[in-house]
Amino acid sequence: MPDALPEVPPLELPALGELLERAHVVRLPLHRRFRGILEREAVLVEGPAGWGEFAPFLEYGPQEASRWLEAAVEAAWHGFPAPRRDRVEVNATVPAVPAHDVPAVLAAFPGCRTAKVKVAEAGADFATRLREDVARVAAVRDVLGPTGRVRVDANAGWSVDEAERALGELAVVGLEYAEQPCATLEEMALLRRRLAAAGTAVPLAADESVRKAEDPLRVAGLEAADVVVVKVAPLRGVRPALAVAQACGLPVVVSSALDTSVGIAAGTALAAALPELPFACGLGTAALLAADVTAAPLLPVDGALPVGAVAADPELLHRFRAPADRIEHWRDRVRAAHAVLTSASAAGR
Numbered sequence: 001m002p003d004a005l006p007e008v009p010p011l012e013l014p015a016l017g018e019l020l021e022r023a024h025v026v027r028l029p030l031h032r033r034f035r036g037i038l039e040r041e042a043v044l045v046e047g048p049a050g051w052g053e054f055a056p057f058l059e060y061g062p063q064e065a066s067r068w069l070e071a072a073v074e075a076a077w078h079g080f081p082a083p084r085r086d087r088v089e090v091n092a093t094v095p096a097v098p099a100h101d102v103p104a105v106l107a108a109f110p111g112c113r114t115a116k117v118k119v120a121e122a123g124a125d126f127a128t129r130l131r132e133d134v135a136r137v138a139a140v141r142d143v144l145g146p147t148g149r150v151r152v153d154a155n156a157g158w159s160v161d162e163a164e165r166a167l168g169e170l171a172v173v174g175l176e177y178a179e180q181p182c183a184t185l186e187e188m189a190l191l192r193r194r195l196a197a198a199g200t201a202v203p204l205a206a207d208e209s210v211r212k213a214e215d216p217l218r219v220a221g222l223e224a225a226d227v228v229v230v231k232v233a234p235l236r237g238v239r240p241a242l243a244v245a246q247a248c249g250l251p252v253v254v255s256s257a258l259d260t261s262v263g264i265a266a267g268t269a270l271a272a273a274l275p276e277l278p279f280a281c282g283l284g285t286a287a288l289l290a291a292d293v294t295a296a297p298l299l300p301v302d303g304a305l306p307v308g309a310v311a312a313d314p315e316l317l318h319r320f321r322a323p324a325d326r327i328e329h330w331r332d333r334v335r336a337a338h339a340v341l342t343s344a345s346a347a348g349r
């Protein structure tokens with residue numbers, strides 16, 4: 001068990017006025033509904049080191065949002081640590097579609113040799129879902145061939161018993177790992193012991209249950225997973241995320257949610273700075289957006305994203321400018337998050 005969380009000193013914060021002066025609020029259309037929304041709003045901010053993104057999900061309060069603001073300030077005012085690689089392999093994502101739709105879905109990710117397949121979606125009964133999941137995963141294996149890597153993501157949709165049975169069947173196809181099979185780390189630790197006892201060779205990855213800096217350390221302490229999925233913004237930026245990854249001692253997969261290409265560039269910066277990067281990252285999400293803040297979105301070429309700065313395009317920031325009331329809403333969120341950070345640093349954190 002790693003003893004303690006690494007101390008990463010907070011970065012110097014620009015004054016609120018400067019931050020607001022440099023902020024642009026956009027509203028970007030999505031291709032289809034994601035997390036219940038059809039449009040994604042974000043604040044893009046240009047600082048002396050480049051562009052940063054502040055886009056905490058709407059349900060997050062100031063405390064949580066302040067972590068995302070730190071990540072934006074790191075990108076725009078401080079820049080990223082030196083990269084160890086110039087491209088980052090990314091995975092294709094296969095939603096819970098019927099098996100016969102799989103070839104068409106994968107065709108949208110040219111060159112990707114790793115696919116993440118959604119399983120355990122809500123709806124039908126367990127046995128019916130499992131039958132469909134097995135057919136979908138087998139179809140992905142058919143397309144990728146024996147050398148492709150296939151991982152599944154259950155988004156916490158199974159109980160321990162269900163996960164044990166489902167992964168027992170899915171393992172036949174050859175799985176790289178199973179992401180968040182159950183909701184809690186305690187359940188995953190139990191599942192992991194049961195899979196080992198049954199001789200089912202499927203490593204587990206923690207995603208949803210790892211959102212705070214302390215969580216990846218709990219994963220290691222409980223022996224709940226073999227891999228940890230991390231996102232930059234909830235962990236306060238590339239440097240703190242790097243420190244957490246090293247402290248937990250497990251391989252890391254960097255992923256994004258609904259970031260613009262500016263936010264995804266922070267993910268590629270983390271992936272590029274990690275000492276080891278044994279798995280493809282979940283950073284191929286720019287395709288979820290029907291519009292982006294750059295004319296050259298970070299979409300995979302030959303299964304990988306380039307590492308490097310992404311600048312927002314003033315013309316696109318103008319074209320997708322959010323309505324006035326939403327701009328005021330986001331400026332208020334920046335103010336509240338900034339106040340959290342300012343009082344934390346006044347209190348000596």
Ligand SMILES: [Mg+2]
Nearest residue numbers: 153179180207
């Ligand atoms: Mg996931």
